[in-house]
Amino acid sequence: MGMSVTISAATADDAEQILKLQYLCYQAEAELYGDYSIEPLTQSLDDLRAELSEGCVLVAWLGAEVVGSVRGVVDDKGTAAIAKLIVHPRMQRHGLGGRLLAAIEERLSEERAAKRYRLFTGHRSEGNLRLYRRYGYAQVGTEEVNRRLSLVTLEKDATATAYAASA
Helix, strand or coil: CCCCEEEEECCHHHHHHHHHHHHHHHHHHHHHHCCCCCHHHHCCHHHHHHHHHHCEEEEEEECCEEEEEEEEEECCCCEEEEEEEEECHHHCCCCHHHHHHHHHHHHHHHHHCCCEEEEEEECCCHHHHHHHHHCCCEEEEEEEEECCEEEEEEEEECCCCCCCCCC
16 A cells, blocks of 8 residues: 555544444444444434534544544543544454554543543454453443343553553
């Protein structure tokens, strides 16, 4: 390819590309759980634009193409909720998900005083669970959403060091 991926703060101009990538990336999750009505597949462009204005949203660029994104917000107790970590299918398994996760953690800690990070994923999403554990997250709960889906909640302290990609 000859280009390197860069990560930056998302702007309102990025919303359509992020939403298209989100729709592409969540197809596999929907298939895994047999549910195509999950929120990432039904989110509107207006809702995404609201998230862009309220929280911290990062995008990964390969040239002029959005190939990854992640979002986060910090509550008044210092807990950062990290959500919708997505990487284009052709870019997966090359460390970009970990780079995005580390970047959002750093941004939320430095700019929004995050003390801990929390995220969730489906119980059958083994790749996601492996990534989060590799970056120091520990399971703190499981909630059954329906007979096909349980959400696994994972957390880590903001002072925990991120997994080094070279380790």
